[in-house]
Amino acid sequence: MNDVARLAGVSIKTVSRVVNDEPGVHPSTAERVLAAIDQLGFRRNLSARNLRRGSSTGTIGLVLEDVGNPFYSGVTRAVEEIARLRGRQVISGSSDEDPGRERELALEFCSRRVDGLLIVPAGLQHSYLVPEMRAGTPVVFLDRPAGDVVADTVLVDNIGGTVEAVTHLAAHGHRRIAFLGDAPDIFTANERLRGYREGCVRAGIGYHEDLVAMGPHDENSVATTLHRLQNLREPATAIVAGNNRITVHILRALAGSADRPALVGFDDFELADLLSPPVTVIAHDASALGKAATDLLFARLDGDNSPPRRVVLPVRLVPRGSGEVHA
Amino acid sequence: MNDVARLAGVSIKTVSRVVNDEPGVHPSTAERVLAAIDQLGFRRNLSARNLRRGSSTGTIGLVLEDVGNPFYSGVTRAVEEIARLRGRQVISGSSDEDPGRERELALEFCSRRVDGLLIVPAGLQHSYLVPEMRAGTPVVFLDRPAGDVVADTVLVDNIGGTVEAVTHLAAHGHRRIAFLGDAPDIFTANERLRGYREGCVRAGIGYHEDLVAMGPHDENSVATTLHRLQNLREPATAIVAGNNRITVHILRALAGSADRPALVGFDDFELADLLSPPVTVIAHDASALGKAATDLLFARLDGDNSPPRRVVLPVRLVPRGSGEVHA
DNA sequence: CCGCTGGGGGACAACGTTGTCATAGTGGCC
DNA sequence: GGCCACTATGACAACGTTGTCCCCCAGCGG
Structure with a gap:
């Protein structure tokens, strides 16, 4: 700004006035200033401006x-x-x-x-x-x-969502519904687990520890868990997935497998409708x-x-x- | 910083020294300053610092x-x-x-x-x-x-990618390969079109205007275009999609349709491998x-x-x- | 001719920091 | 005791802006 002022032969305050479209600058002066600004490629320093103005x-x-x-x-x-x-x-x-x-x-x-x-x-x-x-x-x-x-x-509404997921599955006759959730110290994971539990109780199918696997999960752990769930004395016939990543892991683990459990995933995701079978989800925006x-x-x-x-x-x-x- | 200095009974320069871990401050003074900082919830203003230091x-x-x-x-x-x-x-x-x-x-x-x-x-x-x-x-x-x-x-490598896509399809016997690309004023769209064209020429199947549809595309325009392509006198048997959005539009338009053309999409996307059929893509990271x-x-x-x-x-x-x- | 008015413009301080330099005190050494 | 070196600290300017206040001067009325 100093350089601009010098080049235009005015004070820096006048440059400031021009830059800020303040009134009281003669058109011809303003023009000189603008020319100088252009020539020097000047751009006002926002940090300094905000510092001075004390504003946002x-x-x-x-x-x-x-x-x-x-x-x-x-x-x-x-x-x-x-x-x-x-x-x-x-x-x-x-x-x-x-x-x-x-x-x-x-x-x-x-x-x-x-x-x-x-x-x-x-x-x-x-x-x-x-x-x-x-x-x-x-x-x-x-x-x-x-x-x-x-x-x-x-x-x-994490709880409401998982309650609905379980209710939905139970309404279709499932009684062995598993839950794969993220690490339980993550609030949403814990809430969704609570919703799952409440859903089970409301549906009258009871809450069974052996059907729950909390994370952290990666592709391998999900595959292992699914294997366990499907080989229980009373195998899981349906799964609720605690978030979009887990849903995808499950889909990948199940790909090509013949006897697929039903699946409802928390979080919607692109292409969920195009998979076969399409994936039912708890969607939120x-x-x-x-x-x-x-x-x-x-x-x-x-x-x-x-x-x-x-x-x-x-x-x-x-x-x-x-x-x-x-x- | 001023307030901190006043509360600790030192000059602001001393506060600055403490904040910046500069040497030459008596431990007991530093302690007083730190206590004041804590009490006032002081946090140094990075804008001012950068302004003064003229640094990054x-x-x-x-x-x-x-x-x-x-x-x-x-x-x-x-x-x-x-x-x-x-x-x-x-x-x-x-x-x-x-x-x-x-x-x-x-x-x-x-x-x-x-x-x-x-x-x-x-x-x-x-x-x-x-x-x-x-x-x-x-x-x-x-x-x-x-x-x-x-x-x-x-x-x-946009051109190389689409050349490869066309070559791949031609190697599998396709001779009527369509290209759906984004608006041609977008560099990547134009390059990919060039690659498509070159691929066609190299494969000896020729470049045909009627097989090309440049965007902008939305779900509807893609559906319309597909319909046209499949009803040509010599219908398209394969499609190269110019980017991930177009690929998804195509998938959605084709969902459930019996006689699906082959598809290669530019840009990889999650779950591409889990669709049926899985989607061949030109992947880049x-x-x-x-x-x-x-x-x-x-x-x-x-x-x-x-x-x-x-x-x-x-x-x-x-x-x-x-x-x-x-x- | 004088004083007033108002438009155009500048000097200066201040925003919150830090770099530079100065200074007061303290202890050691001859 | 005098001098020096060294430690701990402070005063002040400056970074690039803008807000406040002031000044100059042309034009005008009396």
């Missing part, structure tokens, strides 16, 4: 588990969409389910003075955010609640989740200081006929 | 078409990974194939003084970046080349693309100022048996 940095931080997972990339897209409408950039990072990494990312974002934080929490300890929240950075938790702070939270959370965040930025809210988004069973009809 | 802002900008597309979210993940190793945050935005939006995003990132830019170019005009590049911001183009600036570029581009960017940041490079990543045909065997 125009950024929001997004911490999620893995941008590479289509579910989270859908969330990211929705967040970006709304942020854009409100003139914000999104800075994002993947925690890979590691609480330490989550914390590192969140605090780094705070150091950058993001206007707000959206977090898919990895662990159960979030008191590290208290000073930041007290200092005025709004935080919205997404997909899972925070461990030990009270804050806005957007969840999906990544963009709805991202949108709800971002809306909440912006409401806080707009001055809403009502007590923290917890929003639970509905899920819906999408029956596609993945073997529910009990042979 | 620790961010890189990523402009892509749509984070929601699994291909690009894979790229994003890879970029994030490497950026993290080099202590950078990633700011990303989706251009939605709109050159204006791309420009807006890229220049906004420049205003934020990102250390470097990774761009999946939407249009053909990138001279707007010249001043920024001259000012020292390295730019790497990804997946497609820039229109009118010379800069580092990482591409995949989103993370490899992201990694190569980010490595190139960091090489520039490390001072490499050799002439701009163009890296072309190989693709490979993954035969899965999607009806190539001509009945």
Whole structure:
């Protein structure tokens, strides 16, 4: 800006006025300044501007588990969409389910003075955010609640979803329904297990430990587990999968096998309808989740200081006929 | 920092020293400062720090078409990974194939003084970046080349891929091979069309206009096109799909149809192997693309100022048996 | 001719840091 | 006791902006 001022033969304040479209600059002066800006390729430094103005940095931080997972990339897209409408950039990072990494990312974002934080929490300890929240950075938790702070939270109806999955399978005559879930210290995994249990009880088929296998799961562990489930004295005839990755592992393990158990997966995924058999899922909308959370965040930025809210988004069973009809 | 200094009864410079682990602070003083920091929830302002130090802002900008597309979210993940190793945050935005939006995003990132830019170019005009590049911001183009600036570029072998696809189909006896591609003003779409054409010529089956349908495509247009192709005097017996979205549209349109043409899709996608029939694809690796581009960017940041490079990543045909065997 | 008005423009401080340099105190050595 | 070296600390400027306030001068009315 200094250089521009010198080249145009004006003070830097005048350059600032031109750059900001402030009134009170003679057209001919403005033209000279613009020419200088063009010639020097000047671009105003947003950091300095925000520092001086003490205003918003125009950024929001997004911490999620893995941008590479289509579910989270859908969330990211929705967040970006709304942020854009409100003139914000999104800075994002993947925690890979590691609480330490989550914390590192969140605090780094705070150091950058993001206007707000959206977090898919990895662990159960979030008191590290208290000073930041007290200092005025709004935080919205997404997909899972925070461990030990009270804050806005957007969840999906995990319990209702798995209850519905089990009910659906039981209604088709299944009595040996298995559940493969993610690591039980992950909130959603645990909730879905609870829903599974409740569904079993409601359906009158009872809850049996031997039908449950919690993760972490990879392709091999899923294959092994399926083998076990199918060789029980009373084999499982149906499976509820705790998330999209597990569903895919199951599909891969079952590929080509003759006697396939019925399957209902939590999380919808592309092409689920084109598989044979198509896969029945508990669907919930990544963009709805991202949108709800971002809306909440912006409401806080707009001055809403009502007590923290917890929003639970509905899920819906999408029956596609993945073997529910009990042979 | 001022407040911390006051509370600890020291100068702000001493606080700065403590925060930065600089030597020459008495342990007892440091302790007082740390206590004050803790009490006030102080966190150093990175913008101010970077402004003062004139050093890197620790961010890189990523402009892509749509984070929601699994291909690009894979790229994003890879970029994030490497950026993290080099202590950078990633700011990303989706251009939605709109050159204006791309420009807006890229220049906004420049205003934020990102250390470097990774761009999946939407249009053909990138001279707007010249001043920024001259000012020292390295730019790497990804997946497609820039229109009118010379800069580092990482591409995949689009032509080789489609040549291989056509060759593969022709080897299985197909002589009426159609091509459904994206809008021809998109570099990759055009390249793949060229590859298709060359493949046809090499296979000695000739290039026929009536077998080509360039986009933009949506589910309906793909269905209509397929209908046309199958009702030609000499119907298409095989299809090459220009990208993952088109492949999926085709699969959906063909679902349940009896007489399916063979299909080879450009871009691999999850579950392609589990469909029936499985889908043969031209695979290329989103993370490899992201990694190569980010490595190139960091090489520039490390001072490499050799002439701009163009890296072309190989693709490979993954035969899965999607009806190539001509009945 | 004087004073007032208002448009155009500049000087300067401040945002929150850190680099540079100065200074006060302390202990050791001759 | 005087001098030096060294440690711990602080004062101040500067990074690139913008907000506040002030100044200059042309034009106008009296």
